[in-house]
Amino acid sequence: MTVLKLMWRHRTLVAVLVRRELDARYRASFLGFFWSLLNPLLLLAVYAVVFTYIFSPRFPGGEPYPLFLFSGLLPWLFFSGAVLDGSTTLIDNGPLLAKVMCPPEIFPAVTVVSHLVHHLLALPVLLAAMAAAALAGLHPFPWTFWMVPLALIPWVMVTGGAVLAVSVVSVHYRDMRDLVGHLLNLLFFASPIIYSLEGLEVPDALRRVLLLNPLASLVRVYRDVVFSGTVSAALVWLTAFAVGAVSLWLGTLVFTRFRETLVEAV
Helix, strand or coil, X not given: CHHHHHHHHCHHHHHHHHHHHHHHHHCCCCCHHHHHHHHHHHHHHHHHHHXXXXXXXXXXXXXXXXXXXXXXXXXXXXXXXXXXXHHHHHHXXXXXXXXXXXXXXXXXXXXXXXXXXXXXXXXXHHXXXXXXXXXXXXXXXXXXXXXXXXXXHHHHHHHHHHHHHHHHHHHHCCCHHHHHHHHHHHHHHHCCCCCCCCCCCCCHHHHHHHHCCCCHHHHHHHHHHHHHCCCCCHHHHHHHHHHHHHHHHHHHXXXXXXXXXXXXXX
């Protein structure tokens, strides 16, 4: 695919811009990159308190619920954060886009990779929490955790396709960021992140609608690996990768459609 070839050809530039992005995010902060570990740790602590002592959901396979929720929330935060930032990445890098001879696909790629780095830095927190739960006898340790890189591939593909499309459309329609924010909220509650479709008591019609959500298979594949300690059925994996491939293809198609008018629109 042309976009992937461009990314590989300019991989050094991508790495430099990702480093710049990360440095800018933590510039003038006291803890610096340590926030990448502290943020998910604090998030997990809040969930543990709220969903243990204040509100305790009950459904099969969802115990302990804070870890169940956290394992589904981590890939979602990667996806939603990258898509939201992707809606302004070409606009923010307008001067570079106009003056520097580099393909515009670089900037959506930098957004995806920088959020992927944040996700990878948060994984040790989840791993440590799962180990602590196993030692306390609350939940068996998921020995399939080593499959996280494989489970992340469809997430990266879906995120890459979405960021490509959103970034280029946002240049021509500046209210896209607001629309994307609302669509992400809707998609969050339609995805099995805070609940499990297996344990959800809803009408069959609504269950079928929720199963049509393209992210459902991605959440299941990832959560089975990092939380349940199981490997999803082959059909679920195939569906996840198919969703990723279609997203990347559509994103590339949209980006190519608006690519020639980017510099003028920025």
